[in-house]
Amino acid sequence: KSFEADLKQALRNGELEVFYQPQVNTITREICGYEALLRWFHPVRGQVPPLEFIPVAENIGLIHELGEWVLRTACLEAARWPRSLKVAVNLSPVQFRSRNLIQSVVTILTQSGLDPNRLELEITESVLLDKNEQTLDTLTQLKAIGIQIAMDDFGTGYSSLGSLRSFPFDKIKIDRSFIRDVTTRADAFAIVELVTGVGRSLGMTTIAEGIETEEQFACVKQVGCEQVQGYLLGMPAPASRLEHLRQVVN
Ligand code: G
Ligand code: G
Ligand code: MN
Ligand code: NA
Numbered sequence: 001k002s003f004e005a006d007l008k009q010a011l012r013n014g015e016l017e018v019f020y021q022p023q024v025n026t027i028t029r030e031i032c033g034y035e036a037l038l039r040w041f042h043p044v045r046g047q048v049p050p051l052e053f054i055p056v057a058e059n060i061g062l063i064h065e066l067g068e069w070v071l072r073t074a075c076l077e078a079a080r081w082p083r084s085l086k087v088a089v090n091l092s093p094v095q096f097r098s099r100n101l102i103q104s105v106v107t108i109l110t111q112s113g114l115d116p117n118r119l120e121l122e123i124t125e126s127v128l129l130d131k132n133e134q135t136l137d138t139l140t141q142l143k144a145i146g147i148q149i150a151m152d153d154f155g156t157g158y159s160s161l162g163s164l165r166s167f168p169f170d171k172i173k174i175d176r177s178f179i180r181d182v183t184t185r186a187d188a189f190a191i192v193e194l195v196t197g198v199g200r201s202l203g204m205t206t207i208a209e210g211i212e213t214e215e216q217f218a219c220v221k222q223v224g225c226e227q228v229q230g231y232l233l234g235m236p237a238p239a240s241r242l243e244h245l246r247q248v249v250n
Helices: 003-010 050-059 063-078 101-112 125-129 132-145 176-180 186-201 214-222 243-249
Strands: 016-025 031-042 046-048 086-090 119-123 148-154 171-174 205-208
Touching: 003 031, 003 050, 016 063, 016 086, 031 050, 031 063, 050 063, 063 086, 063 101, 086 148, 101 132, 125 132, 125 148, 132 148, 171 176, 171 186, 176 186, 186 205, 186 214
Parallel strands: 031 086, 086 119, 119 148, 148 171, 171 205
Antiparallel strands: 016 031, 031 046
């Protein structure tokens, strides 16, 4: 069977799962929330990376169904977590542009009972390339519901620093390509330091992605980055296996 045909069956075959990776306060090392990450375990293909199947899902229009399922699952699971913990969900640009986005988000929030201010939606810089008025309108509507907005993979796309003041972001996620080099390259360090400073000045939370070593952790902490995410702090795992929540969830 073709890749597309398998992907179309994945949801109803129970092959999809939502994993969660902790986001940690740099100073206290306490967990602030989790990013939801979609996983596909195919019986023959094995684990298929999102980077391989998300673009296909976008091309064949399946991303709406998958994205709604991830959002619903994440909201339902997070509703059982301790109050203050947030859940961050990635939104494909295709989902972001959908006419039904707002209605679908509102419905899922209502059905799950999750407090909207515990939900964070991650969008990538590519959505900012579209017609700005519509983008701003969608972001404004999401903000009005009480949802937080994070700019994912910041620094890798085409958006300028100016986009940070044109759009109502609550959080900047500094791309892991900068973190990879932050301890060894002055240019990467300078960018992390700059983005952290701009974020602070604009009242946005900054989070460094892809933290794998204590040295990287110390480096981003030193420049004042508020949160960290990466293998050092925790691997993505199913909700049932999240250390911090074990007593609460089970
Ligand atoms: O989990 P992993 O590092 O393999 O994810 C690779 C990419 O897939 C990341 O860019 C991540 O944002 C994206 N991704 C993971 N889960 C989802 C999801 O539920 N929806 C969308 N649109 N992208 C996702
Ligand atoms: O683009 P986005 O930030 O949504 O993607 C998150 C992706 O990064 C996930 O696929 C996750 O598995 C991956 N990831 C999370 N922590 C680390 C890390 O410490 N190192 C690397 N290389 N990847 C990570
Ligand atoms: Mn993300
Ligand atoms: Na990212």
